[in-house]
Amino acid sequence: xxxxxxxxxxxxxxxxxxxxxxxxxxxxxxxxxxxxxxxxxxxxxxxxxxxxxxxxxxxxxxxxxxxxxxxxxxxxxxxxxxxxxxxxxxxxxxxxxxxxxxxxxxxxxxxxxxxxxxxxxxxxxxxxxxxxxxxxxxxxxxxxxxxxxxxxxxxxxxxxxxxxxxxxxxxxxxxxxxxxxxxxxxxxxxxxxxxxxxxxxxxxxxxxxxxxxxxxxxxxxxxxxxxxxxxxxxxxxxxxxxxxxxxxxxxxxxxxxxxxxxxxxxxxxxxxxxxxxxxxxxxxxxxxxxxxxxxxxxxxxxxxxxxxxxxxxxxxxxxxxxxxxxxxxxxxxxxxxxxxxxxxxxxxxxxxxxxxxxxxxxxxxxxxxxxxxxxxxxxxxxxxxxxxxxxxxxxx
Amino acid sequence: xxxxxxxxxxxxxxxxxxxxxxxxxxxxxxxxxxxxxxxxxxxxxxxxxxxxxxxxxxxxxxxxxxxxxxxxxxxxxxxxxxxxxxxxxxxxxxxxxxxxxxxxxxxxxxxxxxxxxxxxxxxxxxxxxxxxxxxxxxxxxxxxxxxxxxxxxxxxxxxxxxxxxxxxxxxxxxxxxxxxxxxxxxxxxxxxxxxxxxxxxxxxxxxxxxxxxxxxxxxxxxxxxxxxxxxxxxxxxxxxxxxxxxxxxxxxxxxxxxxxxxxxxxxxxxxxxxxxxxxxxxxxxxxxxxxx
Numbered sequence: 001x002x003x004x005x006x007x008x009x010x011x012x013x014x015x016x017x018x019x020x021x022x023x024x025x026x027x028x029x030x031x032x033x034x035x036x037x038x039x040x041x042x043x044x045x046x047x048x049x050x051x052x053x054x055x056x057x058x059x060x061x062x063x064x065x066x067x068x069x070x071x072x073x074x075x076x077x078x079x080x081x082x083x084x085x086x087x088x089x090x091x092x093x094x095x096x097x098x099x100x101x102x103x104x105x106x107x108x109x110x111x112x113x114x115x116x117x118x119x120x121x122x123x124x125x126x127x128x129x130x131x132x133x134x135x136x137x138x139x140x141x142x143x144x145x146x147x148x149x150x151x152x153x154x155x156x157x158x159x160x161x162x163x164x165x166x167x168x169x170x171x172x173x174x175x176x177x178x179x180x181x182x183x184x185x186x187x188x189x190x191x192x193x194x195x196x197x198x199x200x201x202x203x204x205x206x207x208x209x210x211x212x213x214x215x216x217x218x219x220x221x222x223x224x225x226x227x228x229x230x231x232x233x234x235x236x237x238x239x240x241x242x243x244x245x246x247x248x249x250x251x252x253x254x255x256x257x258x259x260x261x262x263x264x265x266x267x268x269x270x271x272x273x274x275x276x277x278x279x280x281x282x283x284x285x286x287x288x289x290x291x292x293x294x295x296x297x298x299x300x301x302x303x304x305x306x307x308x309x310x311x312x313x314x315x316x317x318x319x320x321x322x323x324x325x326x327x328x329x330x331x332x333x334x335x336x337x338x339x340x341x342x343x344x345x346x347x348x349x350x351x352x353x354x355x356x357x358x359x360x361x362x363x364x365x366x367x368x369x370x371x372x373x374x375x376x377x378x379x380x381x382x383x384x385x386x387x388x389x390x391x392x393x394x395x396x
Numbered sequence: 397x398x399x400x401x402x403x404x405x406x407x408x409x410x411x412x413x414x415x416x417x418x419x420x421x422x423x424x425x426x427x428x429x430x431x432x433x434x435x436x437x438x439x440x441x442x443x444x445x446x447x448x449x450x451x452x453x454x455x456x457x458x459x460x461x462x463x464x465x466x467x468x469x470x471x472x473x474x475x476x477x478x479x480x481x482x483x484x485x486x487x488x489x490x491x492x493x494x495x496x497x498x499x500x501x502x503x504x505x506x507x508x509x510x511x512x513x514x515x516x517x518x519x520x521x522x523x524x525x526x527x528x529x530x531x532x533x534x535x536x537x538x539x540x541x542x543x544x545x546x547x548x549x550x551x552x553x554x555x556x557x558x559x560x561x562x563x564x565x566x567x568x569x570x571x572x573x574x575x576x577x578x579x580x581x582x583x584x585x586x587x588x589x590x591x592x593x594x595x596x597x598x599x600x601x602x603x604x605x606x607x608x609x610x611x612x613x614x615x616x617x618x619x620x621x622x623x624x625x626x627x628x629x630x631x632x633x634x635x636x637x638x639x640x641x642x643x644x645x646x647x648x649x650x651x652x653x654x655x656x657x658x659x660x661x662x663x664x665x666x667x668x669x670x671x672x673x674x675x676x677x678x679x680x681x682x683x684x685x686x687x688x
Contacts, residue, residue: 031407044681063408082681085511089678098408108412110513122504124433126440131432138429139512139519141414141422153399183508185399190408219400 032099034224035061039093053079055248068239076248077228114189118199125169154182174205272335288318434526456480479604493573524570564655565627571662578669609645
């Protein structure tokens with residue numbers, strides 16, 4: 001896979017236009033967007049310096065869309081979710097959920113949405129999973145018997161039937177997250193916010209949770225899901241569109257394919273042949289071929305008779321001409337693979353570093369304290385946040 | 397999966413607009429829902445039988461033996477037993493009710509409560525109801541055991557008023573607990589330290605083990621500020637009718653009015669502080685999230 005490490009210095013990020021691409025036409029009616037945010041800002045007033053978590057977010061999510069918010073720790077994802085779920089007020093700007101203002105129509109929004117966060121340990125360990133879910137059903141106004149029935153249906157749907165009468169304190173992390181997922185569906189939300197829902201889960205449990213999310217969304221048209229994650233493959237797999245955020249800004253927004261296209265406008269193929277008379281120069285001369293170069297061996301020892309070539313084409317359509325030319329020269333194609341850039345490549349191009357790279361804010365998870373705890377007003381996390389604040393100051 | 401195709405409303409706008417009846421029903425269900433873990437926990441964890449019945453009984457017994465050794469009037473044994481029974485409610489309020497929101501925050505529940513459509517006040521009502529059910533059981537057991545063991549005889553002439561005083565005492569006490577819950581959430585660990593600091597002094601001025609009027613001005617002050625003090629004093633007057641009490645104690649009818657005023661004031665303050673808390677939580681982002 002080619003590497004696309006085009007670096008964009010942090011200092012110029014504020015000058016990049018914030019893209020606002022309307023959501024895809026998932027809803028044919030004139031109903032308001034599932035999410036509409038304009039100039040959303042959030043500053044935490046903490047000592048020794050304010051921390052800017054969101055620095056002007058413009059966003060439109062259509063009803064029925066599976067929308068991803070992708071970014072590293074400390075990017076502002078959780079802050080954005082908290083504002084959209086009415087748990088936090090924006091410092092500036094507006095946000096609406098299905099036309100309801102997050103600042104003023106709080107109760108209305110809470111009736112039509114629900115949320116599940118990764119690593120959630122909510123509830124009471126002394127209750128069984130079934131009882132805990134029933135308790136939450138009461139908070140959403142389900143009649144007593146309807147609540148029990150709905151809980152039983154959801155327990156079955158998420159695959160927790162065997163654990164239904166087990167105390168919450170004895171559930172595994174994966175089972176607990178399934179229970180949280182069931183809790184989030186009790187009121188059948190019109191918009192479902194998932195904040196790092198697979199955080200801390202093993203591979204099988206994470207896959208199971210993802211399958212549940214997809215199954216629930218697909219069951220009824222019009223359901224909207226907003227997912228924050230820093231797992232790029234998860235965003236790529238699940239989301240119709242993705243916003244890549246960093247330092248409280250949306251750096252890019254679009255479908256996974258559109259985002260990848262940003263870093264790879266040409267089509268790149270790796271082709272393995274039994275022979276290639278005339279070398280790669282013969283391919284270079286084909287119209288539409290940008291470049292053809294011998295490829296390095298991949299994996300184990302390569303058969304001496306095998307020739308591997310990296311082809312960069314203007315479009316996929318050129319591949320036909322290449323295959324025809326190779327055939328005319330007596331070359332047999334042994335393997336052909338298209339190289340796709342990953343979302344990480346997109347992120348690297350946008351911010352000049354990878355998700356896992358540690359920089360001035362790399363240790364700052366916006367699930368961790370911006371700067372203050374009840375029992376400790378300062379600490380390692382606060383130091384990270386100060387660095388974050390300094391970076392924000394540089395932007396300003 | 398039937399659960400996933402469930403769709404009770406036709407549009408988000410329809411789903412968001414609740415009738416006043418829906419709002420009321422949800423709030424009432426919330427009370428029941430939140431009381432459920434308390435009551436279920438009591439049934440499931442039997443350790444409270446030891447810690448919250450045997451230990452209060454032993455503490456009550458100690459006072460009984462002291463009064464007997466001092467040859468105090470026999471009705472003082474009844475005062476102590478009644479005080480011992482009411483201790484269950486006081487402990488429940490200052491140690492469980494008051495710290496409940498703080499604990500809910502640290503568990504991550506508070507954020508989910510704020511994100512749900514019901515009134516957060518109803519969650520506190522649910523906690524209070526669960527606490528009352530739990531503590532009533534303990535109080536009744538202590539009362540029965542201590543009465544039987546020490547041969548206490550009650551003399552009640554106004555049952556209706558006694559029951560009204562008991563109910564109003566609980567209402568005022570748990571209203572006070574709801575106020576404390578908000579304050580604990582705002583002050584965090586400082587509030588725990590303050591509770592520890594004030595536990596014994598409040599026990600003393602509440603007159604848990606003797607008629608509060610014995611304290612003179614301080615007793616009168618306690619009757620005007622501490623729900624347990626005024627409720628207990630009124631209940632003693634009503635449960636031991638005919639006993640001559642130290643001067644300075646208002647009659648039960650006046651104490652009922654004090655309890656009514658306390659209930660109204662504490663519930664109003666609790667509702668107000670919760671509204672302030674939610675505004676703070678949304679504005680500063682510090683209260684609903686466990687690390688903030």
